[in-house]
Amino acid sequence: MLISLHDINKKSVTKIVEFAITASQLVYNNEEIRTLEPIKVTGTVDVTEGVAAVKLTAKTRLSETCSRCLEEFERDLVVEIDEKIAEGGEEEGLVPVQEGGFIDLKDVVLNSIYISMPIKVLCKEDCKGLCQSCGTNLNIRECDCAPVDEDPRLSALKDIFKEV
Ligand SMILES: [Zn+2]
Ligand SMILES: [Zn+2]
Numbered sequence: 001m002l003i004s005l006h007d008i009n010k011k012s013v014t015k016i017v018e019f020a021i022t023a024s025q026l027v028y029n030n031e032e033i034r035t036l037e038p039i040k041v042t043g044t045v046d047v048t049e050g051v052a053a054v055k056l057t058a059k060t061r062l063s064e065t066c067s068r069c070l071e072e073f074e075r076d077l078v079v080e081i082d083e084k085i086a087e088g089g090e091e092e093g094l095v096p097v098q099e100g101g102f103i104d105l106k107d108v109v110l111n112s113i114y115i116s117m118p119i120k121v122l123c124k125e126d127c128k129g130l131c132q133s134c135g136t137n138l139n140i141r142e143c144d145c146a147p148v149d150e151d152p153r154l155s156a157l158k159d160i161f162k163e164v
Contacts, residue, residue: 005050005087006101012048017041017056021106026113033117034063036074041109043081050101056081058109066123069130069137073123081112 001019020038027033043056058079065072085108087097095107128138136143 001105002098002102003045003047003052003105004100004102005047005052005085005097012046015045015047017043017045017105019105021109023110026110033113036061036063039109039113041105045105051084051086052103054081054083054085054103054105054108056105056109058113064121066127067120068122068127069139071123071137071139077113077116079109079112079116081108083108083112 001017003015018041020040022038024035025032026035037060039058039060041056041058043054045055046053058077058081060077062075062077063072064075085095085097085103087101095103095111097103123139130137131143131145133145134143136145
């Protein structure tokens with residue numbers, strides 16, 4: 001959805017915004033963002049003297065892979081967007097204004113979703129991950145591997161894994 005920063009006779013215009021983005025696969029830092037349903041966007045855009053105040057809520061449902069246990073899981077994503085966009089604004093994270101003074105709200109939404117994504121996604125806060133020896137998913141069952149901290153060399157390794 002395109003919003004013009006110039007095409008107004010009045011000093012100020014408020015637009016009620018409601019649209020959906022149907023992209024099912026988005027690529028972010030070489031990782032896919034897999035949406036299970038269209039991204040629903042609602043909100044308002046106020047354009048006053050070439051500055052757009054964008055207030056939107058974007059909702060969708062994601063399919064993700066836990067970076068610790070590698071299981072697939074789903075989660076709801078809600079992103080609140082509150083940005084001011086002006087031509088010539090070079091601030092980081094802002095979507096560039098297109099030729100002719102247009103901003104594409106789709107870009108604004110996708111940009112905000114990208115920024116909101118955590119670097120490491122976990123299926124749950126206390127995910128136990130996979131056994132480093134046999135690969136068992138420790139959320140599902142314990143394995144019979146010897147505790148790794150009996151060997152000081154492995155103990156150092158374990159500390160490294162703790163940070164993951
Ligand atoms: Zn997990
Ligand atoms: Zn094991």
